[in-house]
Amino acid sequence: MDETLLTDSKQITAENTAAIKAAVEQGVYFVPNTGRNFLTVQDNLQQLGLYQKKDAYVISFNGGAVVENYQNRILLVNEMPFAQVEALFKLGVQAQYCVHVYTLDKLYIWNMQQDEIDYLAGRINGWIDLDKPDISQLRGQRLVKILFSVPTRAERKKVEQVVHEQFSFPLNVTFSSDRYIEFNPVTADKGKASLALGTRLGIKPAEIIAIGDNSNDLAMIQQAGLGVSVQNGRQFVKDVADYIAKRDNNHSAVAEVIEKFVLKHTS
Structure with a gap:
């Protein structure tokens, strides 16, 4: 979310919104994967047409919880003693x-x-x-x-x-x-949670794209079939990414990735 999907002014660009909606229309799961509480992204889900939607999901707390958007149903929790x-x-x-x-x-x-x-x-x-x-x-x-x-x-x-x-x-x-x-x-990271949700949905790791910018994104970028760093990502993230977006978070990097790797292959 922050520094990847959201701009520095904490917005989702119109281009990102349109690309995400187009991908979802074609049957793709778009899953925000954030360090934040899932309750803090509800406005973003509304903008993307995913609010309270069945069979749509958020990964929260760096993989600490996987939640279905409909009624915020908790599917998986990694608790700390x-x-x-x-x-x-x-x-x-x-x-x-x-x-x-x-x-x-x-x-x-x-x-x-x-x-x-x-x-x-x-x-x-x-x-x-x-x-x-x-x-x-x-x-x-x-x-x-x-x-x-x-x-x-x-x-x-x-x-x-x-x-x-x-x-x-x-x-x-x-x-x-x-x-x-x-x-x-230690059981919780964005990568483990992404693969666990993928297994639940019948999606193979090779079919998952992960987009991020910082250290808490490394696990999902390394474990997904295609790991992407946005242009403003830290260098150590770029070093392990399969693809480095030409755009940064302020210029619809997520839309760039969806248009390049999702929409052109499913249209």
């Missing part, structure tokens, strides 16, 4: 980062900053501010992801190293939006 989330939360609090904790239907944020509010505006609304550095009230809830907002890539890499050194439990650690380090259970 509370003890792991709490340990990571305490690390983020100690470093004074802005920390996001995701349950299946809510987002809790500690140490919200103005630049974070500015970034989330138009993407995520309705989060719950934690008034103290404590998540004991979330014990027993279905936790799916935790992330820190960390200002530089060098610092994010340092945090990744500290986490691997300090904690023995396995994690899927990724980066997104040039501001976040994200933590999922």
Whole structure:
């Protein structure tokens, strides 16, 4: 979604919308695959004609959940144990980062900053501010992801190293939006979730196209039959992609991919 399908102004271009609708008309599944909660993309689904649609899907929380759009029916969840989330939360609090904790239907944020509010505006609304550095009230809830907002890539890499050194439990650690380090259970990534949904729908990995821009997209780009980086993708994403779009997220890169690899072959 962000930095791939959405422009920097958080919109889906008319060209992207038209291409996606044309592909869906021809029987293609278009599945937003996002690190965000599936509830935050409902307006986008409306624009694409996929809102509350049966046999249409969203992959959310970096593969933490697979959801059918109709009645937001949860098909698959990769939960994180509370003890792991709490340990990571305490690390983020100690470093004074802005920390996001995701349950299946809510987002809790500690140490919200103005630049974070500015970034989330138009993407995520309705989060719950934690008034103290404590998540004991979330014990027993279905936790799916935790992330820190960390200002530089060098610092994010340092945090990744500290986490691997300090904690023995396995994690899927990724980066997104040039501001976040994200933590999922090791069973959850966008690639595994894409293949699991494909299996459910009778679609082979070779028949899946994945389009992304950052580290949390790597698994799906590597595991799909055709992995694509948008032009604004990070270099390490371009290095593993089968195709690098000529356009960036502000110039309908998703439409370029659909027109090149989908519509011309199914028309």
